Amino acid sequence: MKKVFYCYVFFALLVLSACRRQLDLVPANDNWTEGEEQLSSFEGIMEAVNGNYVQLRNNNGRLYVLSELRGTTFLIPLPSHLTEYFDIYSYRQDPRLLSTDNYWKTAYALIIACNRVLEGLGRFEKSRLFTDLSLARRALLLHAKGETLFLRGYTYFNLVRLFGRPYYQRPQLNPGVMVKNNTDINFIPGRSTVSEVYMQIIEDLKLADSLMTTDAGRTSAFASRPAAWALLSRVYLYMGGTFDTPDKTLNQQALLYANKVIDTGKFQLLKGNAYDTLLYDSNYNNPETIFASTYIDIYNNLWEDTRAGGLVAAPSLLGAFSQNDYRRDFFEVEQQGQTVFTAKYRSSSPFIHLRLAEVYLNKAEALFKLDSTSQALDALNVIHTRAGLPALSYSDWAQLQKDIIRERRLELCFEGHSGFDDYRNGLPMMRPAIDAGTATEVLPADKRIVLLIPQSEMDANPRMVQNEQ
The missing domain is CATH 1.25.40.390 (Serine Threonine Protein Phosphatase 5, Tetratricopeptide repeat)
Structure with a gap:
């Protein structure tokens, strides 16, 4: 049951490790564990925040494929060698699609990475090390906290619009995606409602707004x-x-x-x-x-x-x-x-x-x-x-x-x-005709307009509920 979140945490830590240069770490004299020490300095926190943008980069192409190919801008002529793209383009409903699985995992890896930074920042702000910083550096750290909240809110938004139904369609009842705002591997949530996910997005973005008040350059x-x-x-x-x-x-x-x-x-x-x-x-x-x-x-x-x-x-x-x-x-x-x-x-x-x-x-x-x-x-x-x-x-x-x-x-x-x-x-969306075929109309109530939850998540998380197939 925990293996899927171990996977998310592994991805998050891997990117952070790849981005870290020589960090100015302090001794663990504030009862921090060895892992927490990575976020126990100004330089270490800023490096971790920059690492989250690497995670976002890993998401960009997959997000684009899952959104734009399901719209009305592209046409894939047949026969096509682009199997992965065609599966998405043709609205194929399959929980084992590689693009969907990869996007889900990298999105939650980014969320876990953001949670890790936010938890580290929370500890650091309560320590004497934070009070010893100059006012300019404190402002930059608060701005970095806002950036992290922005990235998390943006990732939840992209997830819910891919895997949840449009907001006007019973948002208090329809399932959205998981809201996981900590790094606890024992906390494995099911799906929050579409409305609850949007409330989380707004909360993250408004808090980000309140924190990013300085010119970070x-x-x-x-x-x-x-x-x-x-x-x-x-x-x-x-x-x-x-x-x-x-x-x-x-x-x-x-x-x-x-x-x-x-x-x-x-x-x-x-x-x-x-x-x-x-x-x-x-x-x-x-x-x-x-x-x-x-x-x-x-x-x-x-x-x-x-x-x-x-x-x-x-x-x-x-x-x-x-x-x-x-x-x-x-x-x-x-x-x-x-x-x-x-x-x-x-x-x-x-x-x-x-x-x-x-x-x-x-x-x-x-x-x-x-x-x-x-x-x-x-x-x-x-x-x-x-x-x-x-x-x-x-x-x-x-x-x-x-x-x-x-x-x-x-x-x-x-x-x-x-x-x-x-x-x-x-x-309704009029999908482009393929070759000499006719255009296809997809109605907003159609079950195909939302992606299926990846099978890897369904297998690992007993609280997960699948979208209608």
Whole structure:
């Protein structure tokens, strides 16, 4: 029963050990064990926090595969050698899928690693070693604590939107994922409800917000207070109900946090040639990116497969762009003219988790659900006109709703949103046709829209309950 958590702890410790350089450790004169001594100095704690970003990197490619391939952006022509990708793309329900199993394990390894840092920080803050630090170093440690809470909350969010049903569908009853906020191998929880998981996410992110008040001097490769605000905006949008039955209180929160990001003035939308050349390069200081992290092999290989024709941009997506849309430049055609693929990512491109354009789109959707159609249109046009298009005008409620949905699809395509935006809004998803076949409609109530819990977890955890098959 404990073996699965031994596995998580092993992964977490392995990455921490790989990241640690020579740490300035103090003697265990505060009754710390040998393992606890690793987190008994400023340098050791900061190194452990940096190690958690390595864990996040290990998650990036798998998260992308499990989200974007279940959306409407990619097409996999048959016959295909991409077996693992096709299993996800075709909505195959199998608890033994390698991609699902790997993602689950690395996600919980990251959560355990965050818990370990938070427990170590808690001990350190109560010791004389913390009080002996300069005020600047104490502030940096508190910022690092906020970063750790952000990473944990973000990981729970990704898990629950993959393995739990959309929030508007009975969140107090539907099972979400495990909430494990300690490193105790004897504590093996079952699944909390979707609502309980979201409450944990919000708690982590709000506490992170309160702690990251100093300028830590980090790039967008690290979590920040605006990153917590941007993610809270997205989380509340996911909780905010459908277009037909919105929750105005939650959409007000989505709007509040979107405005917090925008009002900082710290981030700017890239325009003109800079939009194409800077947004997806390896520069973590570009002014539109709020939070990004390095790619890993599975992520990079995905883009190499697009260039080999194994994955192509869905024709239905390409057809949604007008001829004058600047975002058409984010597509490339291979030499024979048969394969179209996204040019958003290159070999050294970061995985973009949060950027300013999404925040404006969150604002537009939240305002629309709050019946502020004029302001919603203004926020939407910030993104629409940035793409070189004339401003949209208001004709009626239904058309503005369509414009909001379309703009998210076009602006955020290939960025890990396509697998979620339809379902969280109670909308059917039209999956691209394979070869000469027909497109497939997947309804938001379909059991296939959530992934099955990996069989390794089902075998190891007697409290675990499987999703409907």
